[in-house]
Amino acid sequence: MLSPTPRPHLIVIGNGMAGCRAVEEILERDASRFRITIFGAEPRVNYNRIMLSPLLAGEKSFEDIIINGQEWYDDHGINLVAGDPVVAIDRASKTVTSRSGRVESYDKLILATGSDPFIIPVPGNDLQGVISFRDMDDVGSMLRAASGGGDAVVIGGGLLGLEAAHGLSLRGMKVTVIHLMNTLMERQLDEAAGWLLKTELEKRGQQILTTADTAEIYGEGKVEGVRLKDGREIPASIVVMAVGIRPNVKLARDAGLAIGRGIHVDDHLVTSDADILSVGECVEHSGQVYGLVAPIWDMCRSLADGLVAEPSGYTGSVTSTKLKVSGIDVFSAGDFSGGDGCEDIVMRDASRGVYKRVIVKEDKVVGAVLYGDTADGNWYFDLLKKQEDVSEIRDALIFGQAFASGGGAGASPFDAVAAMADEAEICGCNGVSKGKVVACIKGGAHDLDAVRSGCKASASCGQCTGLVENLLALTLGDEFAGERQVKPMCKCTSFTHEDVRKAIVEKELKSIPAVMQAQHWTTPDGCASCRPALNYYLLCAWPGEAVDDQQSRFTNERMHANIQKDGTYSVVPRMWGGVTTPNELRAIADAADKYGARMVKVTGGQRLDLFGIKKEDLPAIWADLNAAGMVSGHAYGKALRTVKTCVGSEWCRFGTQDSTGLGIKTEQMTWGSWMPHKFKIAVSGCPRNCAEATIKDFGVICVDSGYELLVGGNGGIHLRGTDLLCKVATEEEALLYCAAFIQLYREEARYLDRTAPWIERVGMDYVKSRIVEDAEGRKALAERFAYSQSIYQIDPWAKRAAGEDAKLHQHLAEVRPFAGVAA
Amino acid sequence: MNGEWLDIGPLDQLPAMGARTLPVRGGDEIAIFRTANGQVYALVNKCPHKQGPLSQGIVHDTSVTCPLHNWRISLVSGKALGEDEGCVPTIPVKVDGGRMFLKRDAVMASVREAA
Numbered sequence: 001m002l003s004p005t006p007r008p009h010l011i012v013i014g015n016g017m018a019g020c021r022a023v024e025e026i027l028e029r030d031a032s033r034f035r036i037t038i039f040g041a042e043p044r045v046n047y048n049r050i051m052l053s054p055l056l057a058g059e060k061s062f063e064d065i066i067i068n069g070q071e072w073y074d075d076h077g078i079n080l081v082a083g084d085p086v087v088a089i090d091r092a093s094k095t096v097t098s099r100s101g102r103v104e105s106y107d108k109l110i111l112a113t114g115s116d117p118f119i120i121p122v123p124g125n126d127l128q129g130v131i132s133f134r135d136m137d138d139v140g141s142m143l144r145a146a147s148g149g150g151d152a153v154v155i156g157g158g159l160l161g162l163e164a165a166h167g168l169s170l171r172g173m174k175v176t177v178i179h180l181m182n183t184l185m186e187r188q189l190d191e192a193a194g195w196l197l198k199t200e201l202e203k204r205g206q207q208i209l210t211t212a213d214t215a216e217i218y219g220e221g222k223v224e225g226v227r228l229k230d231g232r233e234i235p236a237s238i239v240v241m242a243v244g245i246r247p248n249v250k251l252a253r254d255a256g257l258a259i260g261r262g263i264h265v266d267d268h269l270v271t272s273d274a275d276i277l278s279v280g281e282c283v284e285h286s287g288q289v290y291g292l293v294a295p296i297w298d299m300c301r302s303l304a305d306g307l308v309a310e311p312s313g314y315t316g317s318v319t320s321t322k323l324k325v326s327g328i329d330v331f332s333a334g335d336f337s338g339g340d341g342c343e344d345i346v347m348r349d350a351s352r353g354v355y356k357r358v359i360v361k362e363d364k365v366v367g368a369v370l371y372g373d374t375a376d377g378n379w380y381f382d383l384l385k386k387q388e389d390v391s392e393i394r395d396a397l398i399f400g401q402a403f404a405s406g407g408g409a410g411a412s413p414f415d416a417v418a419a420m421a422d423e424a425e426i427c428g429c430n431g432v433s434k435g436k437v438v439a440c441i442k443g444g445a446h447d448l449d450a451v452r453s454g455c456k457a458s459a460s461c462g463q464c465t466g467l468v469e470n471l472l473a474l475t476l477g478d479e480f481a482g483e484r485q486v487k488p489m490c491k492c493t494s495f496t497h498e499d500v501r502k503a504i505v506e507k508e509l510k511s512i513p514a515v516m517q518a519q520h521w522t523t524p525d526g527c528a529s530c531r532p533a534l535n536y537y538l539l540c541a542w543p544g545e546a547v548d549d550q551q552s553r554f555t556n557e558r559m560h561a562n563i564q565k566d567g568t569y570s571v572v573p574r575m576w577g578g579v580t581t582p583n584e585l586r587a588i589a590d591a592a593d594k595y596g597a598r599m600v601k602v603t604g605g606q607r608l609d610l611f612g613i614k615k616e617d618l619p620a621i622w623a624d625l626n627a628a629g630m631v632s633g634h635a636y637g638k639a640l641r642t643v644k645t646c647v648g649s650e651w652c653r654f655g656t657q658d659s660t661g662l663g664i665k666t667e668q669m670t671w672g673s674w675m676p677h678k679f680k681i682a683v684s685g686c687p688r689n690c691a692e693a694t695i696k697d698f699g700v701i702c703v704d705s706g707y708e709l710l711v712g713g714n715g716g717i718h719l720r721g722t723d724l725l726c727k728v729a730t731e732e733e734a735l736l737y738c739a740a741f742i743q744l745y746r747e748e749a750r751y752l753d754r755t756a757p758w759i760e761r762v763g764m765d766y767v768k769s770r771i772v773e774d775a776e777g778r779k780a781l782a783e784r785f786a787y788s789q790s791i792y793q794i795d796p797w798a799k800r801a802a803g804e805d806a807k808l809h810q811h812l813a814e815v816r817p818f819a820g821v822a823a
Numbered sequence: 824m825n826g827e828w829l830d831i832g833p834l835d836q837l838p839a840m841g842a843r844t845l846p847v848r849g850g851d852e853i854a855i856f857r858t859a860n861g862q863v864y865a866l867v868n869k870c871p872h873k874q875g876p877l878s879q880g881i882v883h884d885t886s887v888t889c890p891l892h893n894w895r896i897s898l899v900s901g902k903a904l905g906e907d908e909g910c911v912p913t914i915p916v917k918v919d920g921g922r923m924f925l926k927r928d929a930v931m932a933s934v935r936e937a938a
Contacts, residue, residue, distance in 0.1 A: 181861060182839045191859040213835065337862050338885040339899040525840070525859045528881040528888035528895070551840035555879035555890040563890050567876040615879075812843035812855060813831050817934045 007035045008107035011096055013086045013251065015040025017049055018280025018296050019112030020068055025304035027076055033308050036078045037104060039096070042135055043083030045069055049135070050293065056139050056167030089255040091273055108307065111252055111263060111271070111278040115245040115291070120155065124217030129238045133164045134245075145238040146171035153177075153226045153236040155214055157184040161242035162197075162325050165206055168240070176207040176234050178214060178226065180243075188321045188332040190524050192348075193355050193371040195513040200328055200353070209234075247282040247289055262289045267313040268306030269299055279303050285316060292319050320381045322374055331377035334367035334384045335359065338524075342366065347398045348520040349373075355517065357524060358398055363391040376400040417470045426471070427457040427464045437468060441475045448472065465494040490529040492521050497533070497750040504541045512538065512549055526552075533751035536638065539674055540746050543788040550805070556636035558808065560796045561618055564611065569618060571597075571610045572635035573625045574671065577645045577663035577683075578606030587628030595621045605642030605680065607633055616809055622797035631795040634671065638752075640679050640742075643667035644692065648685035648702070657702035659685035662731055666700075666738060672793035673742065673785070676749040676758075681738070694722045697745075697755040698738055703727075707734045711741055711767065712759035720756045723764045726772045740771050740778040743785035828917065828924035831855070837863065837923070842878040842887070844868055845925075850933035853914055854878035855923065856898050858885055863916045864898035865925055867933070871896070871909025 010026075012019045015038050023036060040046075051065035073080045081098065088097045095105045117132035119125050131141045142164070145152070149172050154165045157179030165175045177184075183194035184201075198208050213229040217239055225235040247262035258264040258272035262284030269277045269285075279299045281291055290296060295317035302314035320333030336359055338344065347356045352372060358380060359367040364387050368380040379401040383390060390397055396404040420426075422435035432455050440455040451468055452458055458468045473480045488494050495503075500519055509515045512534050516526060526534070531552035538546035556562050561569035573588065588608055592600050598612035613621055622632075635641060645663030649655035663683040670681065682693040683700040693699030695715035699722050701708040706729040710722035725741065728734055744767065749758040759767060771778055800809075837843050837857045845853040845865075854868035854877050862885070868878050875891030885898045895904040901913040912933075915926035 180835070183859070183861070186861050211839075337858070337860050340885075340897050340902065342885075344884070523884065525883055527883050528893065531881060531883065551838070551882065554881070559879070563876075563879060565873065565875075565891065567874075567879075807836065807838065807843065810843075812836060812845050815829065815831075815845060815847040815850075815853075815930055817848060817850070817931055 007033065009105065010034035010036045010108045010110065011104060011106040012036065012038045012110045012112060013096065014038075014110075014112030014114060014280070014282075015042065015046050015080065015082060016112060016114050016280070017046070017067070017293070018114065018300065019110065020046040021297060021300040022110055022112060022279050022303050023076075023078065024068075025300045026308055029304050030308040031076070034108070036076070038073075038078055038080050039084065039086045039098060040080065040082045041085035042137070044136065045073070045080070045082070047136070052133070052136070052139055053163035053167060056133075056142060056164065057170045058167075062136070086251065089251055089276075091255055091276070094275065107275065109276045110303070111276065111282060112280045113248040113251060113282045115281040116248045117241060118244045118246050119241055120214060120243055122214050122216050124219065124223070125241070127217055127219050127223045127239075128221065129219070129223030129236075130217060131238060131240050133160055133240055133242050142168060142238065142240065143171070146173050148237070149173060150237040151176070151225075151235050152238050152240065153234050154240045154242060155226070156240075156242035156244065157181070157208065157210065158242065158244065159185060159188065159321075159323065159325065160245075161240070162201070164240045164242050165201075166325070166327075168238075169204070169206055173238075174205075174207075176209065176236070177201075178212045178228070178234070179208070179210045180213055182211045184208065184210065185325070185330070188369075189330065189371070190336055190357065190369050192346075192357070192513060192516060192521075192524050193330070193332075193369050195511075196353065196355055196371050196517060197325060197328060197330070199514075245281065245291060247284070249282060252278070252282075260284045260287075267302065267315065268311055269303040269314060270306070277303055277307065285314060288316055290317065290319070292321065295319060318385055320377065320384075322377050329370075329372060329374040331370040331374035332368065333377070333381045334365070336367035336369050344523060345394075345398045346522045346524065348517050350518045350520065356398055360390060360394065360397070363389050363394070365390055365397075417467055418474060426467050432457040434471065437471050438475055441472055446472070446476060446479065489533060490527055492516075492523040492526050492530050493519055494522075495519050500534070501537050501541070501747075504537050510538060510542050510546050512552060532557075532638075536674060536676065536751050539792070540788070544791040550808075557638070559615065559618065560622075560632055560636060560800065561613065562636045566612075568612045568614055570635075571613050571618070571621055571625075572603065572607050572633035573630035574633040574667075575607055575630075576667050577643055577660050579645075579660060579664065580608075584628055584630060587625060587630070591621050591624050594624070603635070603642075605635075606644050607635065607642060609635065616811065619800045619803075619806070619809055623801035626795070626798050626801055631671075632797040638675050638677050640667075640670040640673050640675065640681070642680060643670070644680070644682040644696070646683075646685045646690040648683075652685055654688060655685035655702070656704050657685060657707065657731075659683045659691065659700070659702050662700065662702075662707075662734065663691075665731065665735060669735060669739065669789070670742060672795075673746070673789060674792060675742070675746055676751050677754045679742070679745075679755070695719070696722065698741060700734055700738075706730070709734060709737050709741075712755045712764075714754055714756040716754070718756070723759065725764075725768065736778065736782050737771060739785045740781040741767070743781040743788075744770055746785070746788075747781075827927055829927050829930055831923050831925055834863070834918055834921050834923055840882045842880075842882065844876075844878045847930060847934060850931065851912075852876075853925070853930065855916070855925075856882055856887060858882060858898065862898075863918055863923055865914035865916050866896070866898065866901050867912045867914070869911060870894055871903055871911050872907065877911070 046068040048065045048067050054060040084098045084100050086096045087099050095103050097103050117134045152168045152173040152175045154161045154177045157177050165177050169175045183191050184197050215227045215229045217226050223239050227233050249259045252263045263278045265278050265283045269279050271278050280296050298317050302312050305312040322331040342359050342361045345358045354372040357369045365383040393404040420434050424434045426434050426437050436455050437457045445451045445454040458465045489497050535549050535552040561571050592610050595613050595617045597610040601609045603609050643663045643666050645660045648659030680696045681698045682691040682696045684691040684693045685702050695713040699710035708727050709725040711725045713722035714720045839857050840859050842854050842856045852868040855865045857863050870889040872894045875889040877887050879890045880887040886895050888895050894907050901911040903909040914929040917924045
């Protein structure tokens with residue numbers, strides 16, 4: 001067929017998803033407007049790049065992932081130049097030149113050059129065996145490497161990296177993923193969901209290293225392994241670099257087009273040259289660069305509208321990600337970084353491995369993260385895009401579309417439970433129906449705890465607590481008191497301290513995110529009240545196994561010194577039993593001078609306190625004090641503080657026993673132990689009680705016939721004298737009972753309860769039954785304390801003085817207004 | 824040196840759910856925070872209540888709890904959250920190429936006032 005006039009020539013650079021989709025959109029609007037030539041760098045037809053992962057995993061073949069076969073090009077008279085990429089554009093003569101020297105002139109040109117993998121600049125990144133994950137050739141290289149088995153390292157824990165790891169793992173390789181950030185897929189997932197993903201992948205045999213920074217890739221001629229900045233070495237026969245992509249703008253830059261992060265385009269995808277358009281991952285529109293398919297499809301439509309039909313204009317895209325990462329469903333959309341006015345609605349279902357978080361601002365959904373169950377992803381995304389007012393369905397929102405719209409007209413939580421059939425299951429864990437819960441309430445269970453013990457509803461995972469409370473309110477009306485007798489830990493959970501501690505032990509929870517998931521925390525990362533408590537409970541339950549989370553410690557425990565009102569710190573070195581030496585005093589005096597202590601004060605616990613020390617100077621002053629043989633006095637911690645003594649039988653004419661010696665032994669046994677709250681001990685040598693043992697958490701009063709052991713004293717806001725625990729005959733027994741009592745307090749008191757309120761609550765009879773009457777139990781408690789001490793009795797000052805966590809003490813940089821920034 | 828943004832160093836120097844400090848000669852010290860999700864924010868390092876060093880507080884979600892008296896301050900707006908009222912200046916931050924930048928004007932705001 002001959003045209004009366006030659007048709008204008010459209011050249012597309014890029015035979016990928018964006019370039020071909022743009023052509024499809026143009027053909028759909030006007031099939032005869034242009035004569036079309038497509039240049040592609042790869043020697044093959046147009047295929048679906050997203051499907052490279054199933055290809056690698058062996059779930060699909062190349063034929064399965066072809067979008068447009070050769071017949072599509074033929075049918076539309078498109079000239080495909082595959083395997084011969086364009087290397088230059090001459091805008092003046094309106095021609096392009098390919099690598100083989102072929103020159104074609106264009107009337108309109110579309111740049112769809114996509115993006116390039118980002119290769120991190122480390123030594124060895126050009127060794128044989130370092131592969132990116134971007135095209136068919138990369139997949140071929142990986143398959144060849146995998147055929148020999150062995151170890152693989154994937155650098156990058158984003159979507160692409162995890163897909164590569166999954167594929168290599170299925171192909172029989174032992175895979176380690178190295179990720180710079182502390183959360184996998186941190187752009188799509190929040191910390192809680194990222195943690196779940198990591199745990200699941202580890203369960204499947206992958207090794208996942210987060211906050212791991214690659215120092216170099218080593219090997220003789222070819223890859224042998226990866227070395228991290230912390231010195232760890234991971235052997236590998238291939239390294240897949242999947243840390244990210246960046247827009248391929250080389251041609252555009254060489255041609256003098258306007259570029260930023262990507263090629264600048266207007267709303268009609270036209271570049272700074274009116275005859276050159278651009279589309280896909282290589283463009284920057286209104287400051288945004290996109291790497292997902294949906295926005296690219298939107299762009300292709302706008303490009304075709306502007307070029308051959310009614311211009312519509314591209315206005316940017318709101319993106320959502322719904323994917324299967326290694327077979328695990330994950331969804332995210334919108335903004336989940338939180339912020340002012342944002343409210344998180346969180347639901348966790350530990351038994352199904354589900355985490356859902358919807359972020360609502362001014363009655364509109366602004367973001368969502370779903371893990372494990374993404375069925376409602378599109379519904380949330382729809383609410384988000386349409387900016388619908390969700391105030392009416394807010395309470396049911398997190399349960400999903402079916403629940404929110406099926407729960408009756410108003411969909412208030414009461415309507416929702418009222419509308420449920422009697423047979424409907426309320427508590428999935430214990431299989432309790434609505435009818436049974438209501439019968440239990442009518443039978444006299446008038447609060448949550450009574451329902452939990454009566455019919456077991458809400459007694460396991462607690463997820464249905466809200467439903468049970470609604471049923472209580474519905475059934476009892478005004479009689480329902482509403483609140484539980486025992487308050488939950490904090491606003492992040494419906495569980496009490498005791499519930500949570502029990503779960504940590506029974507379910508073997510060993511990290512803060514694990515507790516939050518298993519106990520259905522309603523906030524993504526807790527609050528300043530529950531995080532320190534959880535950190536302590538974990539350290540207490542799993543000494544040596546739980547990792548001490550510095551970011552969940554109050555500043556005093558993080559800095560190992562006491563913060564003062566002006567932001568400086570006070571430093572207290574340990575003086576065993578309140579005994580010091582001239583050498584120690586000289587060292588303290590020197591340190592006070594050297595670091596400008598503005599006050600030196602004798603404390604109530606028989607120690608010296610140096611005030612006004614700067615955060616930056618702490619490691620240095622500790623090094624000086626360490627050098628004189630002194631360690632941290634823990635005056636800052638929820639920990640053993642001091643053992644106060646009197647001089648006892650060695651000097652005092654009234655002394656009955658060596659109270660100073662016993663005090664020193666007690667302090668040497670107990671120092672360095674973390675506690676629910678601060679813990680003070682005193683040993684007095686006679687009933688005159690000069691060491692004030694009767695207002696300490698644990699006190700000893702020596703008498704002629706032995707030692708009176710006293711517990712639960714407090715000299716603080718509420719003055720409380722100690723209760724007598726028992727009397728023992730020997731020092732060894734006094735130490736044993738002390739260790740057992742401390743461990744009982746450590747294991748059973750609520751965080752931030754001193755011994756006094758704890759004993760008021762549980763009663764002295766209970767404490768005696770555990771410590772005095774139960775010899776086996778006493779021994780076991782003391783042994784658990786000794787085991788914990790074998791791990792935690794270390795001087796934190798020495799580690800800091802040696803350079804650990806130096807960032808905590810140093811400024812990031814300093815701004816000198818007239819000289820700039822100094823690191 | 825006279826750009827609109829001040830380069831204050833690499834992002835990997837700032838721990839997640841933690842903070843670092845940036846003294847400004849002749850002006851107010853700045854605290855730079857990083858949330859669990861990796862967002863970076865900067866505030867003047869002074870609680871509106873009693874000038875506690877916010878950089879030493881516990882960071883949770885997009886807020887920080889002051890170490891002195893547990894006021895909760897929004898990292899986004901600098902406003903006190905909950906029952907408390909008060910506000911601390913925020914400094915715009917951008918992260919580019921693995922480095923952190925602070926808006927120069929906002930960093931220098933307290934210096935100018937003093938001059």
